[in-house]
Amino acid sequence: MSTVRVITNILEANDRIARQNADMFAKAGVYVVNLMSSPGAGKTSLLERTVDALQGRYRLGVIEGDIQSSVDAERIGRRGVQAVQVNTGGACHLDGNLIRDALEEFSLPDLDCLVVENVGNLVCPAEFKLGEDVKVMILSVPEGDDKPLKYPLMFQESAALIINKVDLLPYVSCSVERIEDRARALNPKIEIFRVSCTTGEGIDAWTGWLADQIARKRAGVLP
Amino acid sequence: MSTVRVITNILEANDRIARQNADMFAKAGVYVVNLMSSPGAGKTSLLERTVDALQGRYRLGVIEGDIQSSVDAERIGRRGVQAVQVNTGGACHLDGNLIRDALEEFSLPDLDCLVVENVGNLVCPAEFKLGEDVKVMILSVPEGDDKPLKYPLMFQESAALIINKVDLLPYVSCSVERIEDRARALNPKIEIFRVSCTTGEGIDAWTGWLADQIARKRAGVLP
Numbered sequence: 001m002s003t004v005r006v007i008t009n010i011l012e013a014n015d016r017i018a019r020q021n022a023d024m025f026a027k028a029g030v031y032v033v034n035l036m037s038s039p040g041a042g043k044t045s046l047l048e049r050t051v052d053a054l055q056g057r058y059r060l061g062v063i064e065g066d067i068q069s070s071v072d073a074e075r076i077g078r079r080g081v082q083a084v085q086v087n088t089g090g091a092c093h094l095d096g097n098l099i100r101d102a103l104e105e106f107s108l109p110d111l112d113c114l115v116v117e118n119v120g121n122l123v124c125p126a127e128f129k130l131g132e133d134v135k136v137m138i139l140s141v142p143e144g145d146d147k148p149l150k151y152p153l154m155f156q157e158s159a160a161l162i163i164n165k166v167d168l169l170p171y172v173s174c175s176v177e178r179i180e181d182r183a184r185a186l187n188p189k190i191e192i193f194r195v196s197c198t199t200g201e202g203i204d205a206w207t208g209w210l211a212d213q214i215a216r217k218r219a220g221v222l223p
Numbered sequence: 224m225s226t227v228r229v230i231t232n233i234l235e236a237n238d239r240i241a242r243q244n245a246d247m248f249a250k251a252g253v254y255v256v257n258l259m260s261s262p263g264a265g266k267t268s269l270l271e272r273t274v275d276a277l278q279g280r281y282r283l284g285v286i287e288g289d290i291q292s293s294v295d296a297e298r299i300g301r302r303g304v305q306a307v308q309v310n311t312g313g314a315c316h317l318d319g320n321l322i323r324d325a326l327e328e329f330s331l332p333d334l335d336c337l338v339v340e341n342v343g344n345l346v347c348p349a350e351f352k353l354g355e356d357v358k359v360m361i362l363s364v365p366e367g368d369d370k371p372l373k374y375p376l377m378f379q380e381s382a383a384l385i386i387n388k389v390d391l392l393p394y395v396s397c398s399v400e401r402i403e404d405r406a407r408a409l410n411p412k413i414e415i416f417r418v419s420c421t422t423g424e425g426i427d428a429w430t431g432w433l434a435d436q437i438a439r440k441r442a443g444v445l446p
Contacts, residue, residue: 038262039345039374040366067346069372090376092315092346120373121344122262123290123315142365142388143263149292150343151262153313165365171391173421198396 014128017096021103021131028108031217032116033210034094034130036154037138039120042164044072045197046138046206047115051079053207058112058214063102065094065119072117082106093124096131113214122147126154133217140165141174148182155183160191162206167196237351240319244326244354251331254440255339256433257317257353259377260361262343265387267295268420269361269429270338274302276430281335281437286325288317288342295340305329316347319354336437345370349377356440363388364397371405378406383414385429390419 025032037043044064051060062083064072073085084105086098099116106114116132118125126135137158139147142165148155155161161183163176176194183190191209195202248255260266267287274283285306287295296308307328309321322339329337339355341348349358360381362370365388371378378384384406386399403415414432418425 038343038366039370040261040363066373068375069369071369071372090346090350092344119346120261121315121346123313123342123344124347127313140263140365142363142391143261146292146294147262149294150289152291168365168391168394171394 011127014096017100018129018131021096021099023131024103024108025114025131025133028111029218029220030108030111031113031214032130032132032134033113034116034118034125034132034135035138036118036122036125036135036158037120037140038122038143041120041138041140041143042197043117043120043138044075046162046164046195047076047117048079049197049200049203050115050207050210051076051081053203054113054211054214055079055081057211059110061106061111061114063099063114063116065098065117067091067119088119092119092121093128094118094130095128099130112218113210122151122154126157134159134213136160136162138162138164139179141168141176141179142172143174144172145174145176145178145182148179148186152186155186155190158187158190160193160206160209163192163194164197166194166201167199234350237319240323241352241354244319244322246354247326247331248337248354248356251334252441252443253331253334254336254437255353255355255357256336257339257341257348257355257358258361259341259345259348259358259381260343260363261345261366264343264361264363264366265420266340266343266361267298269385269387269418270299270340271302272420272423272426273338273430273433274299274304276426277336277434277437278302278304280434282333284329284334284337286317286322286337286339288321288340290314290342311342315342315344316351317341317353318351322353335441336433345374345377349380357382357436359383359385361385361387362402364391364399364402365395366397367395368397368399368401368405371402371409375409378409378413381410381413383416383429383432386415386417387420389417389424390422
């Protein structure tokens, strides 16, 4: 019982910090995406595609969350976007406090969109708010179509689901239709994009949706 | 600081229960495997292949760990092996206590080997001992060869690494050699098996190693 109480207190304390972060983002008009998935589903590859599509039109920043290493921030930094690596030192998710620390590296008024790449994990990242406008999750088809049954919270919490690696569909046992049906059963309003970061298929639909969200935030239409 | 202290206490309490579980396994001569990976790397598929290879020679039991659902226990149960589903109700890993509760469903002296399929997560399962003889991890090639850099603890803790889905190598950007080099840099003694649960490639080497371990435990050679 005491374990449950401790975890509740941690989540409540995190929610307070997340609200402070959200206030900072609102004041600066920055649209913030919390990008989540299993390890290796393609978060960094999607970010590379997204930067390539939107850079020039919007001013982008990236926070890279990993337990250790800075390989992802280096990958994104090569594209000319400010990328700050946050190492959790063991923790399986980012939290509001880690984001607040990372924000000291950015000039928020100079950004239109900040994408936070969470630690690769389908579980705990869905529980810890960062102050984001929106949670976006990736599920890659080699992971299988049973994942909404086994990790429902992330599907419930995400505004958009990106089904990645659709170029591998001929070689794996996975039904995209079944993923979509199961995701919509958990979250009827979820936006779904079928993409391949390898071939580029479907990237335009995703970046079009994201661009529209960024524009609405700047126009003050989003809260 | 208080968060760190709480987590340390939780791990210490868990270690005590895990030692009690290990004593029960030793008394019964049951070899216990803690099987870990990302979601969708192929834990249940490997278990199906393992059951097919060893059933008849050894008496097997399975504990299936998931946040919710019982789809995995049903898959394994269809093969005529006792499979007990443990739902964590939100937690991202199994712990000693959950295993102790599940053990009430088994008659340990009637088993040679118990495989515990952990929650799909490359992070926290590596921190929580269950009382197992050995940790075994799966990395599937679509996840990419950078995973040892980003999730080192699991590679350090595992006695064996199964590189799964090698049938997908022609279609993904992943070097098995790089995975192996990076895993051995973290853990020079790690046993590595390249397998495909789809084609059956490499399964014999893995099940041969496991059969040898089970036999050594029964003979009292393993502690």
